[in-house]
Amino acid sequence: MLSPCVTDDDYEAFRAVRIAVEPGERCPTVAELRASGSRDLLLLIASKDGVVVGSGVGGRAETAGRGFAIPRVLPEHRRQGVGSALLRALAEHCAGLGLLVLVAGAGDEGSLAFAEHFGFVEVDREIEQLRTVGREELLSPVPAGVDVVTLSDQPELWAACFETFGKEALADFALYTPLDISAEEWNNSWRGDVVFLAVHDGEVIGCAGLSLDTDKPGRAENALTAVRRDWRGQGIASHLKRRTLQWAAANDLVEIYTWTQAGNAPMRRLNEQLGYVAGRTGISLSRPLPLDS
Numbered sequence: 001m002l003s004p005c006v007t008d009d010d011y012e013a014f015r016a017v018r019i020a021v022e023p024g025e026r027c028p029t030v031a032e033l034r035a036s037g038s039r040d041l042l043l044l045i046a047s048k049d050g051v052v053v054g055s056g057v058g059g060r061a062e063t064a065g066r067g068f069a070i071p072r073v074l075p076e077h078r079r080q081g082v083g084s085a086l087l088r089a090l091a092e093h094c095a096g097l098g099l100l101v102l103v104a105g106a107g108d109e110g111s112l113a114f115a116e117h118f119g120f121v122e123v124d125r126e127i128e129q130l131r132t133v134g135r136e137e138l139l140s141p142v143p144a145g146v147d148v149v150t151l152s153d154q155p156e157l158w159a160a161c162f163e164t165f166g167k168e169a170l171a172d173f174a175l176y177t178p179l180d181i182s183a184e185e186w187n188n189s190w191r192g193d194v195v196f197l198a199v200h201d202g203e204v205i206g207c208a209g210l211s212l213d214t215d216k217p218g219r220a221e222n223a224l225t226a227v228r229r230d231w232r233g234q235g236i237a238s239h240l241k242r243r244t245l246q247w248a249a250a251n252d253l254v255e256i257y258t259w260t261q262a263g264n265a266p267m268r269r270l271n272e273q274l275g276y277v278a279g280r281t282g283i284s285l286s287r288p289l290p291l292d293s
Helices: 008-021 030-034 082-096 109-117 156-160 162-171 183-189 236-250 265-273
Strands: 002-004 042-048 051-060 066-073 101-106 121-132 147-150 194-200 203-212 219-222 255-261 277-288
Touching (some): 008 030, 008 042, 008 051, 008 066, 051 082, 066 082, 101 109, 109 277, 156 183, 156 203, 162 203, 194 236, 219 236, 236 255
Parallel strands (some): 066 101
Antiparallel strands (some): 042 051, 101 277, 147 194
């Protein structure tokens, strides 16, 4: 039986499946899940004989004109039609939003085979990079006239920088198709829990941050790292990322991870220079809607 998430218990059941299926990924809190409805999201839980066996989420993707579907099934309940039922329900929801393309992801041979069975084909890849937190030193200076502040000290800067910084940063993502992010989504979903901003003449010219994992307090995911085009090549990104590493060390974090697009070689190189090592590979897949197989 499939049912939408309504109560806090539903959302916690959704989270429990995601954490079990993707233990290496930060899972949004119940409050974050409840606040994520701007993309016409549908969150489902799958139950069998009163026991939750899977969950799924789908809606408008952050890439223009596309929907996304992520079905998840606990390992002991796979190959029983649960994943197929979730995928079909999520695809139907996306088709009902008027979307013509459905995207999905695969991180292992089993999920890839499942997606290919339904006609998905590979369109992109991203690489996980991990960093063990140790004794951190701030080695790179910033250019003259550039100040580094925390978003918590000047929260008004984030919304103010969408037009002058955010749109450019989003346009430069090395994706197979452009991102489509509104100002509201930038303000609500794209800021990390801890964010360092490079500021020149009152304008944001760079950012780097961390999104903390409330289920694994020693772990965090890198939030957006970006530098305005006219300030690149001056060590600002390296400086800001080192700031996040210093903060992590001072606040008892033990590991940071990030996902970097396969086409973003400069950021992968920067991460490697900062001590990140390669982890898993994620495969992005796509197929037309409606789902007819």
